[in-house]
Amino acid sequence: MCGIIGYIGDKKASEVILEGIKALEYRGYDSVGIAVIGEDGKIIIKKDRGMLDEVSKKVDFLEMDGTLGIGHTRWATHGPPSFENAHPHTDCEGKVVLVHNGVIENYLELREELMAKGHKFSSETDSEIVAHFIEEYRKNSENFEAFRKAINRLKGSYAIVCIIEGEKKLFLARRNSPLIVGFGKGEMFCASDFTPMLKYTKKFVPMDEEEIAVVEKDGARFFNLRGNERKKKTIEIKWSAEEAERGGYPHYMAKEIEEQKYSIKESFMVDVRKAGELVKKYEKIDVIAAGTSHHAGLMLKYLFQKELKKKVDVVIASEYRYVALPDKETLVIAISQSGETADTLQAIKFAKKHGAKILAITNVVGSSITRIADETLYMNAGPEIGVAATKTFTSQLAVVYKLAFPERDFSYVADDVAGLIEKIREKAEEISRKLKFAKSVFFIGRGICMPIAYEGALKFKEISYIHGEAYAGGELKHGPLSLIEKGVPVIALVQKDETYEKMIGSIKEVKARGAYVVAITDSEEIGNIVDDAIVVECKEKLLYPFYFIIPLQLIAYYTSVERGINPDKPRNLAKSVTVE
Ligand code: M6R
Numbered sequence: 001m002c003g004i005i006g007y008i009g010d011k012k013a014s015e016v017i018l019e020g021i022k023a024l025e026y027r028g029y030d031s032v033g034i035a036v037i038g039e040d041g042k043i044i045i046k047k048d049r050g051m052l053d054e055v056s057k058k059v060d061f062l063e064m065d066g067t068l069g070i071g072h073t074r075w076a077t078h079g080p081p082s083f084e085n086a087h088p089h090t091d092c093e094g095k096v097v098l099v100h101n102g103v104i105e106n107y108l109e110l111r112e113e114l115m116a117k118g119h120k121f122s123s124e125t126d127s128e129i130v131a132h133f134i135e136e137y138r139k140n141s142e143n144f145e146a147f148r149k150a151i152n153r154l155k156g157s158y159a160i161v162c163i164i165e166g167e168k169k170l171f172l173a174r175r176n177s178p179l180i181v182g183f184g185k186g187e188m189f190c191a192s193d194f195t196p197m198l199k200y201t202k203k204f205v206p207m208d209e210e211e212i213a214v215v216e217k218d219g220a221r222f223f224n225l226r227g228n229e230r231k232k233k234t235i236e237i238k239w240s241a242e243e244a245e246r247g248g249y250p251h252y253m254a255k256e257i258e259e260q261k262y263s264i265k266e267s268f269m270v271d272v273r274k275a276g277e278l279v280k281k282y283e284k285i286d287v288i289a290a291g292t293s294h295h296a297g298l299m300l301k302y303l304f305q306k307e308l309k310k311k312v313d314v315v316i317a318s319e320y321r322y323v324a325l326p327d328k329e330t331l332v333i334a335i336s337q338s339g340e341t342a343d344t345l346q347a348i349k350f351a352k353k354h355g356a357k358i359l360a361i362t363n364v365v366g367s368s369i370t371r372i373a374d375e376t377l378y379m380n381a382g383p384e385i386g387v388a389a390t391k392t393f394t395s396q397l398a399v400v401y402k403l404a405f406p407e408r409d410f411s412y413v414a415d416d417v418a419g420l421i422e423k424i425r426e427k428a429e430e431i432s433r434k435l436k437f438a439k440s441v442f443f444i445g446r447g448i449c450m451p452i453a454y455e456g457a458l459k460f461k462e463i464s465y466i467h468g469e470a471y472a473g474g475e476l477k478h479g480p481l482s483l484i485e486k487g488v489p490v491i492a493l494v495q496k497d498e499t500y501e502k503m504i505g506s507i508k509e510v511k512a513r514g515a516y517v518v519a520i521t522d523s524e525e526i527g528n529i530v531d532d533a534i535v536v537e538c539k540e541k542l543l544y545p546f547y548f549i550i551p552l553q554l555i556a557y558y559t560s561v562e563r564g565i566n567p568d569k570p571r572n573l574a575k576s577v578t579v580e
Contacts, residue, residue, distance in 0.1 A: 002087070002101040003027035003073040004179070005196055006161040006170045008217050009187020013069030014061050016189075020196030021052055021071045026252075026385050026568065026575040027101075027192060028075025031086035034061050035097045036069035041166045043097045047072075047086040051569075068168060070161045072099035075574045078107070079124030089128040091135030092120055098134075098162035100127035101192055102177035103579050105156030130160060138164075147171045148212055148227050157342070157578065159207075161190055170215040174207040177578050178340050178368060181205045181213060181220050183234055188215045193364070195383055199241035203234040206366030235366060243382050253386035253463070253567045257553050261418035263381040263391040264546070267398035268411040275359055275377050276406050279310075282331035282357070286324055287314040288347045289335040290577070292389035292458060296335050296361075296396035298451035299545055303404040306448075307542070318580065320347035328355030335400075336360070337384065337392040338576035339367025346580060348372050361399050363392050377403070386568045387575050388463050390553050393455060397545055413546045416539070420550050424534050428551055431518055431532055432558035434489075435466070441489045442480065442515075443470040443552075444506055446499035452545050453493050456552030463560040463567040473499075473506030486514035491552070492530070494521040495544045504529070520551050 003024025007016045013036050021032055032055050033047025044064050048055045052073065072087035079085040087099040104110070107126035110133070115121070119132040133153055137146035143164050151160070157176035164171065172179060172190055182189035182197035182204050189197040190213075194204060205220065207213060211230070212223045222230045249255035279285070285304065287297035294316055301312040315324055317334075324347075326332060332351045336344045339362035348358050349372060360373035363381050370376045381395035394417075401410055435441060441460060445453030453470040460468035471480050473492070484490070490510045494503045500523070507517055507529060517530040522544070527533045536547040560567040 002075050003192045004071070004099045004101050004159055004161050005189070005191040006070045006172070006215070007187070007189055008068045008168070008170055008215060009184065010067055011187065012065065013067050014064040017069050017071035018061050020191060021073050023196040024192055025052055025073050026387055028073055028574050029569060030076050030081035031055070031074045032072065033086045033088050034064065034069060034071040035088040035163060036064040036066035037163055037165070038064070038066045043094060043163060043165055045088050045090070045097060047088065048083050049081045049086055068163065068170070070097070070099050070163055070170070077103055077579055078126040084123045085125050087127060089123060089125060089131050091131040093135070095165040096131045096134045096138070096162065098127070098131050098160055100130060101159045101578065102157035102175070104129065104154050104158065106154070110153060130154065131162070134162065134164070143167055144171070144214060145227070147173070148223070148225065151212060152225055159192060168216065172207065172213040172215060173211070175210050176342070176345070176368070179207045180366070181207065181215060183219070186217060188217060188220060190215060194237050194239065195385070198237065198239055202236050202238070204237055204366070205232045205234050209371065237365060239383055251386065251566065251568045253388055253390060253557055256384055256386050256391045257557060258421060259382065260391045260394050260550070261414050263395050264398050264417060265411050265414040266380040267395035268402055268409070268414070270377055270380060270399050270402055272377060272399070272403050272406050275375055275403060278331055278357065278359055278375055279403060282329070283311070284330045285310065285312045285333060286326060286330055286351065286356070287312060287333045287335065288317050288320050288344055288351070289314070290317040290341050290343050292393050292455060293335040293337060293396060295451045295455040295458070296393060296400060297333070298454065299397055300333065300400045300404070302448055302451065303400065308404055317341065317343035317347045321350045324351070326351040326354040326356040330356040332356045332358045334358060334360045334369060334373065335396055336369050337363045337389055337396070339364045339369035340576040340578050342578050342580045345369060345372065361396060363395065385575070387570055387573050388459055388556070388567060394546060394549065410543060413543055417546060417550060420536060420547060421554070424536070424551055425554060427534050428554035429558045431534070432555055432562050434516070435555065435559050436562040438466055438489050440467040440469070440483065441491060442484070443468060443491045443493070444473045444476065445470065445493035446473045446503055447495070447497060448542070448544050449493040449495055449548050452548045452552065455549060456491065456556070459553055459556040460559065462573060463556055463565060463570050464563055465565060465571070466559065473503050476506055476509055481509065481513065484510050484513040484515050488515050489518065490515045491518045491520065491555070493548050494519050494523060494526055495541070495548070496523050497541050520548050522547070
């Protein structure tokens with residue numbers, strides 16, 4: 001997955017694009033590149049392997065003059081990170097230049113066809129073939145037709161922005177990868193998400209599936225793949241550019257952890273009436289999600305089953321097709337912060353094909369999931385830039401709680417969270433300093449906090465690069481206990497409910513084998529039997545997850561920072577995973 005951007009207007013394109021790439025870097029950061037059409041109509045390209053800061057030291061992007069350009073930040077799929085594989089890619093003559101996000105599934109077959117016609121390739125990417133196809137079709141068609149014909153040859157997913165020598169236009173295409181057009185005054189933008197454009201405009205058209213657009217300085221025209229024009233309405237996005245920026249925090253993740261005091265409140269205000277009607281109508285509910293969103297799904301299951309006595313299955317998105325039996329009696333609740341996770345999108349397409357009704361919970365207006373879903377709940381958490389989901393997780397929880405208990409007002413949790421962060425910050429930092437040399441950390445929980453143990457372990461491993469694994473306390477004796485020896489850290493979530501005594505039993509089991517035990521708890525007494533404790537005050541037992549996840553987010557964050565890692569950009573990961 002990658003971030004792509006395009007600009008046409010009166011400003012210096014390389015400047016707008018460079019800044020935009022920075023905002024999109026969370027989508028991938030193993031190489032960057034920019035292409036600009038110069039005053040003489042010729043295209044100049046600068047690119048290299050590495051993160052933007054690194055590449056900017058070697059390559060002077062701002063040297064490029066011109067008011068029309070495209071940019072790319074890459075997360076490798078076809079071909080390793082290298083100068084050659086960095087985007088933009090060109091045709092044989094360097095007259096057709098493009099950036100691509102997605103995976104062209106039939107690229108090998110297309111590449112052979114082009115090679116037989118004499119095309120020479122400079123990279124190992126699937127993206128480059130698109131430029132060569134446009135070149136091929138330009139022999140007999142004008143530029144728009146050539147672009148359209150080339151796009152029609154592609155199978156798989158693509159968001160493409162293309163420039164052609166001599167044309168004052170951006171040519172865009174989208175299928176299964178996000179691409180949004182931004183409408184400025186006398187200038188136009190396009191990008192993989194809103195963030196790089198918010199500084200300039202609040203008016204957008206998210207492109208539809210299998211759509212082509214031609215963008216000029218004063219507007220855009222949209223077409224289906226047959227070339228028939230479509231009328232489109234702009235939507236307004238209220239996020240401010242500042243909201244999308246780091247605002248003085250050392251990392252986005254630090255900012256986003258703190259922002260939970262606002263975002264949780266916003267999410268509790270979501271109108272769930274229509275979605276609630278749907279939930280009432282269905283007896284069979286499947287939840288589909290990946291990663292952190294899957295943990296929010298587990299919370300949904302807990303609440304719906306235990307509190308509402310409604311049976312729910314939660315399935316990892318990438319597994320859904322192989323194990324689930326959706327039909328017209330099924331309500332699928334798909335949870336995805338980005339709304340662009342390919343695994344989740346494919347799973348809901350599968351469910352829809354079998355007649356299921358789809359309710360989406362997402363944070364991103366106009367994202368792909370909203371186009372497939374029959375009903376969407378926006379969690380309104382504001383933009384989340386850090387790869388590790390924090391505020392979007394608690395917002396997912398808030399929406400799920402609201403769906404389960406539409407009449408209840410839980411919004412006070414947001415104020416409690418604000419106080420909690422300040423109260424426990426130092427202790428979390430102190431614990432992180434002890435954990436930073438660990439090889440493996442175990443997270444144990446039971447009942448309502450079990451999904452939180454899973455989420456704590458995911459957060460921890462993804463940004464600290466230390467192995468973290470969560471188990472139900474009762475599972476220890478069925479295997480993991482053999483890994484516990486002197487000094488092995490175990491983080492135990494111990495809430496004062498029906499699981500309390502059993503959790504104390506689990507703590508004693510690991511203590512007896514020498515573990516270093518940290519308790520996250522609302523019980524003052526636990527301090528006597530563990531090595532470290534973070535005590536949280538929780539007014540309602542039903543709301544433990546909100547209070548218990550905060551210390552785990554902070555511990556993950558500080559461990560990452562202690563180890564010299566940038567928690568916003570963990571290696572090998574990207575914010576939204578738009579490939580299967
Ligand atoms: O955008 P989504 O919620 O669909 O993303 C799903 C996962 O990729 C995501 O939650 C991932 O696990 C996070 N990086 C975890 O912090």
